[in-house]
Amino acid sequence: MVECLSDSIEYICRENLDLYDSSECKTLATQARKGRYLRWLPEPQNQINRSTSILVQLCEDDYTAWLPTGDQNHLEMATQPYHAPVFSDAEIQAAIPQVIEFTQAAMETPNYYLWGGTVSPNYDCSGLMQAAFASAGIWIPRDAYQQEAFTQPITFHRDPLDFSSLLSGDLIFFGTPQKATHVGLYLTEGQYIHSSGREHGRNGIKIDVLSPEGDACIQYYFQQLRGVGRVISSYQPTASTHSLGL
Template sequence: MTVVLLSPSNTEEYICSQNINLFINAECKELSTQGAKGRYLKLISNVPEKEALKVCLCEDNYQGWLPLSSIKYLQPAKEKYQKKTVFREYIAQKIPAIINFCLQAHQVSNYYLWGGTVAPNYDCSGLIQSAFASEGIWLPRDSYQQEDFCQKINREELEKGDLIFFGVQKVTHVALYLGNNQYIHSSGKDMGNNGIGINHLTDDLDQVSGNYYRELWSYGKVMQSL
């Protein structure tokens, strides 16, 4: 049995010294999520399977498989990750910056990347999580988790910075409301923009807006951080 030796960490946590990829399984063929430089993680086991270790990102408790080739990018954390809970008053003040994060990401050449949470290529929930995290507001990783995390609101209550969720039998997509009946999101090739784009809460302006309008699921307001 192979045991992977890392530099010892008194906190049992590590910090990413550069962006890393985490995968759905130990074969490391399908991206699950990414860990941006500076994120904290901990090992679930130091016994590898198929040249990968199972790890957990500390900020959102998201698990994935880290290739052994990426272990060199883990540095021992001198202090444990400290959860910072923030509430709606703080979040409301940060909405302009969160929107600007998405608009700036939109200006850079990008494409839709399943599992992407690191610039320039995001998936839908990765863009949302990264935008809020840029202002110290941590949301769950996946769109259906983000929907559960939000306070449900009606369409008439939508304000800038609220989240819009889409799906058929369950939530599968999320966007950030910009106001004026517009939202920004990272969408795939099949029914979206293959990257970050701005669309409308209507079915009669463009094909992508129409595709998602037919799958409107719910609306939510972020009330606190993880």
């Protein structure tokens, strides 16, 4: 049990924890699976004896969110600080089959779309991507727009459709012209796997196809297709805070 968090110490999650997008802890922002590292951020709101939440930063991806004060009991002090793994491009490509296998196993497990979900069985789109790469020891940022900025852009022609430049394991980004709001993992022959929501998607993890034709879900995402990115490195933390938002 941690009696009082210190901003000079890193902690390890002993259980899967829910983290929230505000100090009121009403809306899930992300989740920290058992074994993840985090640090306490010394914000004025972090009056542990009087506040119901603590602003923390996850060490693997620099993501900031709010931890309910009572959940500090599920943390333990790390004996050594977090050290980010380093992978070459070739090593990452060799790990792609494991990444794909993770997403397919997640799809076969009963699940539904969970905004903020990064822990089995329920994921949001970018949470599934982050968890899949993390299963191979590779860290990518948390949110779709962050993942897009992190990856190497791959030229992709949509008119006419040409998948020849894509590799299995590439990330497919969707959204508005201003921002990526959705992401999936490319498989082969125009197919990609993703966790999509209830209103325009499958309410969980499914395989869809990049095509202007098909059911409402297929057409919806194809109309929002932004581009393709390739993971060529593992995220190296900067220990700086990032704004919240999925």
